[in-house]
Amino acid sequence: MAERKRSVRLKDVAAHAGVSVATVSAVMRGLHDGSVRVGPETRERVQNSIRELGYRPNRAAQALRTRRSGLVGIVVPDITNPLFPQFVRAGQQRAEVDGVHAMVWDSCGEASRERAAIAALLDHQVDGVVLVTEHLGIEDLAPLLDAGVPIGATDARLADPRVDLVSEDLHAGAFAATSHLIEAGHRRLAHIAGDRTTTAGTIREQGFRDALEANEIGVDEQLIVGGDTFERDAGYTALTHLVELDDPPTAVLTSNDVLAIGALKACADRGIVVPDEIALIGIDNTPEADVAHPGLTTMDVHPHEVASKLTDIVIRRLNGTLTAPARREIVTPTLVARQSV
Amino acid sequence: MAERKRSVRLKDVAAHAGVSVATVSAVMRGLHDGSVRVGPETRERVQNSIRELGYRPNRAAQALRTRRSGLVGIVVPDITNPLFPQFVRAGQQRAEVDGVHAMVWDSCGEASRERAAIAALLDHQVDGVVLVTEHLGIEDLAPLLDAGVPIGATDARLADPRVDLVSEDLHAGAFAATSHLIEAGHRRLAHIAGDRTTTAGTIREQGFRDALEANEIGVDEQLIVGGDTFERDAGYTALTHLVELDDPPTAVLTSNDVLAIGALKACADRGIVVPDEIALIGIDNTPEADVAHPGLTTMDVHPHEVASKLTDIVIRRLNGTLTAPARREIVTPTLVARQSV
DNA sequence: CTGAAAGCGCTAACAT
DNA sequence: ATGTTAGCGCTTTCAG
Numbered sequence: 001m002a003e004r005k006r007s008v009r010l011k012d013v014a015a016h017a018g019v020s021v022a023t024v025s026a027v028m029r030g031l032h033d034g035s036v037r038v039g040p041e042t043r044e045r046v047q048n049s050i051r052e053l054g055y056r057p058n059r060a061a062q063a064l065r066t067r068r069s070g071l072v073g074i075v076v077p078d079i080t081n082p083l084f085p086q087f088v089r090a091g092q093q094r095a096e097v098d099g100v101h102a103m104v105w106d107s108c109g110e111a112s113r114e115r116a117a118i119a120a121l122l123d124h125q126v127d128g129v130v131l132v133t134e135h136l137g138i139e140d141l142a143p144l145l146d147a148g149v150p151i152g153a154t155d156a157r158l159a160d161p162r163v164d165l166v167s168e169d170l171h172a173g174a175f176a177a178t179s180h181l182i183e184a185g186h187r188r189l190a191h192i193a194g195d196r197t198t199t200a201g202t203i204r205e206q207g208f209r210d211a212l213e214a215n216e217i218g219v220d221e222q223l224i225v226g227g228d229t230f231e232r233d234a235g236y237t238a239l240t241h242l243v244e245l246d247d248p249p250t251a252v253l254t255s256n257d258v259l260a261i262g263a264l265k266a267c268a269d270r271g272i273v274v275p276d277e278i279a280l281i282g283i284d285n286t287p288e289a290d291v292a293h294p295g296l297t298t299m300d301v302h303p304h305e306v307a308s309k310l311t312d313i314v315i316r317r318l319n320g321t322l323t324a325p326a327r328r329e330i331v332t333p334t335l336v337a338r339q340s341v
Numbered sequence: 342m343a344e345r346k347r348s349v350r351l352k353d354v355a356a357h358a359g360v361s362v363a364t365v366s367a368v369m370r371g372l373h374d375g376s377v378r379v380g381p382e383t384r385e386r387v388q389n390s391i392r393e394l395g396y397r398p399n400r401a402a403q404a405l406r407t408r409r410s411g412l413v414g415i416v417v418p419d420i421t422n423p424l425f426p427q428f429v430r431a432g433q434q435r436a437e438v439d440g441v442h443a444m445v446w447d448s449c450g451e452a453s454r455e456r457a458a459i460a461a462l463l464d465h466q467v468d469g470v471v472l473v474t475e476h477l478g479i480e481d482l483a484p485l486l487d488a489g490v491p492i493g494a495t496d497a498r499l500a501d502p503r504v505d506l507v508s509e510d511l512h513a514g515a516f517a518a519t520s521h522l523i524e525a526g527h528r529r530l531a532h533i534a535g536d537r538t539t540t541a542g543t544i545r546e547q548g549f550r551d552a553l554e555a556n557e558i559g560v561d562e563q564l565i566v567g568g569d570t571f572e573r574d575a576g577y578t579a580l581t582h583l584v585e586l587d588d589p590p591t592a593v594l595t596s597n598d599v600l601a602i603g604a605l606k607a608c609a610d611r612g613i614v615v616p617d618e619i620a621l622i623g624i625d626n627t628p629e630a631d632v633a634h635p636g637l638t639t640m641d642v643h644p645h646e647v648a649s650k651l652t653d654i655v656i657r658r659l660n661g662t663l664t665a666p667a668r669r670e671i672v673t674p675t676l677v678a679r680q681s682v
Numbered sequence: 683c684t685g686a687a688a689g690c691g692c693t694a695a696c697a698t
Numbered sequence: 699a700t701g702t703t704a705g706c707g708c709t710t711t712c713a714g
Contacts, residue, residue, distance in 0.1 A: 007488060009706095010707065020684065021685090021686095021707090022684070022685060022710080023684060025708070025709060026709095029709085037684085042683080056463070057708075058405070058707050058708070060466050060707080061405050061706070062707080062709080063708095064399070064401040064405050064691065064692085064707080065689085065690050065710085069401065070465075071465070080426045082423060085425075089447055089449065093449075101465065102445075104429075104443075104445040106426075106430055108430065123400050124400050124411075125399070265631075287421070287423075287629075288629055290606075291602050291606070291629050291632055291633055292632050293609070293635075350690095350691060351692060351693095352691080352692095360701085361700065361701045361702075363701060363703095366693060366694085378699070379699070379700080383700080398691085398692075401690085401692095402690070402691035402692040402693090403692060403693080404706095406691080406694085406706050407694095685712105686711105686714100687710100687711095688709105688711085688712100689708100689709095689710095690708090691706105694703100695702105695703090695705105696702085697700100698702090
């Protein structure tokens with residue numbers, strides 16, 4: 001590796017300005033908080049030196065001393081699901097308003113990586129973390145909680161007095177989507193479930209069931225399929241299975257858009273016309289839903305809003321602006337009608 | 342903020358095991374390098390203490406002392422372009438093989454944020470950085486270079502003896518795509534250019550022009566449009582403009598897939614049948630290309646390979662495994678034929 | 683209003 | 699083979 005040129009230290013600035021390091025330190029932080037410990041002409045002189053030498057504080061040293069890294073973690077289950085880049089961007093942008101940077105962690109859909117995220121983020125002394133997980137329970141958060149790191153999460157199974165929750169209303173989303181299908185006249189409805197070990201998978205399935213019941217439509221267990229993953233191929237396979245049934249459904253709700261896109265692909269490959277022969281509705285309103293053909297009707301789950309709110313809460317907790325007990329906020333998905341129903 | 346429980350320090354482990362901190366430190370690092378400074382029974386005892394107390398080293402302290410943060414930066418121009426999540430994931434996974442974590446930076450398509458990335462990453466003492474930028478010149482990298490931080494980049498304009506480059510062959514990609522159109526019998530070809538202030542925008546346009554020339558087809562400047570951004574709406578607008586021309590093109594190459602998806606949308610909205618009335622080819626082979634209707638023919642630019650190689654080089658440079666002069670590697674895009682041509 | 687000095691937790695000489 | 703110790707660059711009492 002190349003020789004690292006020694007960078008400008010507080011001490012260098014102090015020498016250059018003819019003051020002590022304490023003064024320079026005070027000036028540096030005076031830029032942020034409005035504290036006035038330094039005389040105006042001294043401050044001026046120090047600021048010039050800072051500028052001239054191009055001083056930038058060493059974050060590692062600050063972190064060691066203050067136990068603050070200026071970092072928040074943002075954990076998402078699968079960055080290749082187009083829902084999450086939107087989420088990440090919104091969170092990152094909110095964080096930077098306060099000069100906080102984000103460490104983005106992609107769990108690649110694996111429970112083990114979700115667990116690894118906790119340890120890794122803690123090692124890097126993140127000041128807070130925004131958690132979108134599928135497999136974690138509150139017990140997995142113990143290290144973070146013990147360290148007093150504020151946590152904002154989306155998953156209801158992480159409900160705890162020490163974690164702030166901003167969740168989408170999973171049940172209402174699935175219920176509304178199913179109702180939309182029913183209002184369009186469908187009576188034989190199928191559901192392609194996502195991973196049923198996750199909260200989203202379970203609750204959305206329940207929302208589907210409850211919507212049928214509310215409309216006095218019996219649930220045909222044959223028509224509830226999939227349930228192992230949220231991935232595209234699973235949607236493809238599940239739809240293929242459904243249409244091969246003796247009495248196939250006329251409409252299907254998938255647990256998310258990625259599954260729906262896979263299902264749409266299966267229809268295209270078999271020459272099944274959507275929505276004429278079968279109607280399809282997804283959940284998430286990913287950018288792909290708009291690109292697909294026909295345009296995928298789906299539920300917008302407002303990732304931008306959820307991410308911003310969550311990050312906002314976490315940041316306000318870590319800088320002490322927010323001290324109220326953990327809150328639980330619910331955002332309601334809204335229907336985006338396109339052409340697949 | 343909640344009270345942070347003081348975490349286990351090296352000193353605590355030392356006390357627990359009845360040895361000095363130096364020994365514990367040696368044992369900790371002995372886990373990584375194979376150095377043996379510690380006797381087997383001492384080592385055993387120390388490892389037990391480490392386990393029992395659940396000791397995890399303080400990265401900030403390590404970073405301060407060793408000038409190594411265990412962090413690499415991965416900078417991408419636009420995380421919502423589905424090309425980049427793939428890139429990020431591949432880079433992140435390669436990094437973690439060596440226990441290095443990645444700080445992902447999304448430039449949101451803005452030059453100012455690309456510049457900000459350099460400063461922010463440097464502040465956090467990243468040990469290396471993988472750079473996918475659109476607007477940066479080598480002069481922007483000075484702070485990183487001065488600090489001796491190894492840099493791996495994709496953009497040819499960053500060519501420098503101190504930066505490793507793994508680039509896609511932009512010219513060949515556009516040339517091959519254009520040639521594919523010509524081989525399909527098209528003679529009236531248009532190009533929807535991406536941001537022409539970027540390397541990709543410029544070189545791909547050149548590849549398009551050169552392919553026409555190589556086939557003795559004159560370039561009609563009217564048919565080269567767009568050029569300000571790589572975004573979807575620009576593709577939509579540009580295509581709309583093209584088909585309204587007196588003598589519209591029969592085929593178009595867009596500078597990337599995102600533009601192509603926009604163009605495809607414009608066709609769908611106007612009832613133009615692709616590929617019958619107009620053929621369309623993109624570049625990038627994003628997941629959306631496969632979802633679109635008709636399937637978008639495009640060039641695979643191998644983001645996984647580029648990201649892995651780049652991250653690999655950066656990591657080997659920072660751990661001293663790679664000391665050879667900066668290399669320049671080129672990966673060649675390959676055609677993925679779907680239904681849009 | 684400003685400076686001196688004590689660490690934050692760790693690594694790496696240097697001693698023993 | 700193991701221990702002692704001097705910092706890494708910064709913040710933060712505590713004196714003056």
